[in-house]
Amino acid sequence: MGNRRITLHELEDATGLSYGSIHSILHDNLHMSKVCARWVPRMLSYDMKLSRVSISGAILTRYHANPEDVHFRTVTCDETWLHHYDPESKQESMEWKHVTSPRTKEFKSTRSQKKVMATILGDSKGVIHIDYLPHGTTMNGEYYANLLKQVRQSIKENRRGKIRRGIILHRPVKVPGPSPYDFHLFPRLKKHIRGQKFQDDDELIAAVEGYLGDQDVEFFRSGISSWQTRWEKYVKLEGDYVEE
Structure with a gap:
């Protein structure tokens, strides 16, 4: 010991x-x-955990009162880096072989330096708006102000009645917890494009938007629904990190 x-x-x-x-x-x-020890993004203080429990409890109360209203009104926003080339993991590259077959070999490769920052906003029906950060610029207050104007117009055109009923806009911060994109959409999107080599931003963006366009309503709705499970776990674990 x-x-x-x-x-x-x-x-x-x-x-x-x-x-x-x-x-x-x-x-x-x-x-x-x-x-092995479980790695977590950061050490949470008592106050941080208390805040996470409080916020998760408030969201759960609202969700249980009217689940359909939350599904309809919630718009979640999150961003992620998408690389021109992201190699498959060793597990993803596994394949069936016969006892007499020679074992295949692959050269170890690294993630490309060329990448695109995508900001995706959507709801339980699907993606509402995607913005790609121009190279050489940073995300600041002006960027988000302009983005929200574009998103409002996209909602007016594609989600009738949502603005009138009032939008619940969620953008993740480190303490309360991730958006459903962190544990639902982004992992599946990146798995889909992993191992592919894209020649430029346009080719990468086309693959990303093609994948998102192929997903049905149930895919996005299940992401919002699984969010409820996360809130419940945060409360049960008294604000600690949830195992992936």
């Missing part, structure tokens, strides 16, 4: 017991296993 990082070989040298005996004692008798 004094050194939880000690290895089996070090225990072997210290005790004189065999490697197999030590393994059996630890696993079969002491019921212990060696695991």
Whole structure:
């Protein structure tokens, strides 16, 4: 217990017991296993966790009172980097092989430096507006002010009645919790384009918008619905991070 990082070989040298005996004692008798620490984005203070519980509880109360109203009125906004080339993970590149087949080899590759920052806004019906940050510019108050004007026009054209009923605009911040795009849309989008090499921004953007356009309403609605589960977990875990 004094050194939880000690290895089996070090225990072997210290005790004189065999490697197999030590393994059996630890696993079969002491019921212990060696695991990695869980990495989290940042250390949350007590006040941060309290804030997360409070906000999640308030959202849940509103959601349970009228789920359809929340689905209709909520517009979520989030941004992500999209790379011209993002290599597949080792697990994603796995393939079936026969016992007599030679094992395939792949050269290790890295993510390309060329990338596009996409800001996506949408609701339970789908994407409402996408903006791509021009190269050499930064996201600031002026950028978001102009973006919201464009989004308002897109909502007027594509979501009749939403502005009149009042929009619940959600943009994620670090403490209360992520948007449904963080754990629903973005992982699936990036998995779809991963391993593909795009020659320029236009080719990458076409692939992204093609994927988003192929998704049906249920895809986006399930993302908003799964958000409810996150809020419940934040409350249950007293504001701590939720396991992915």
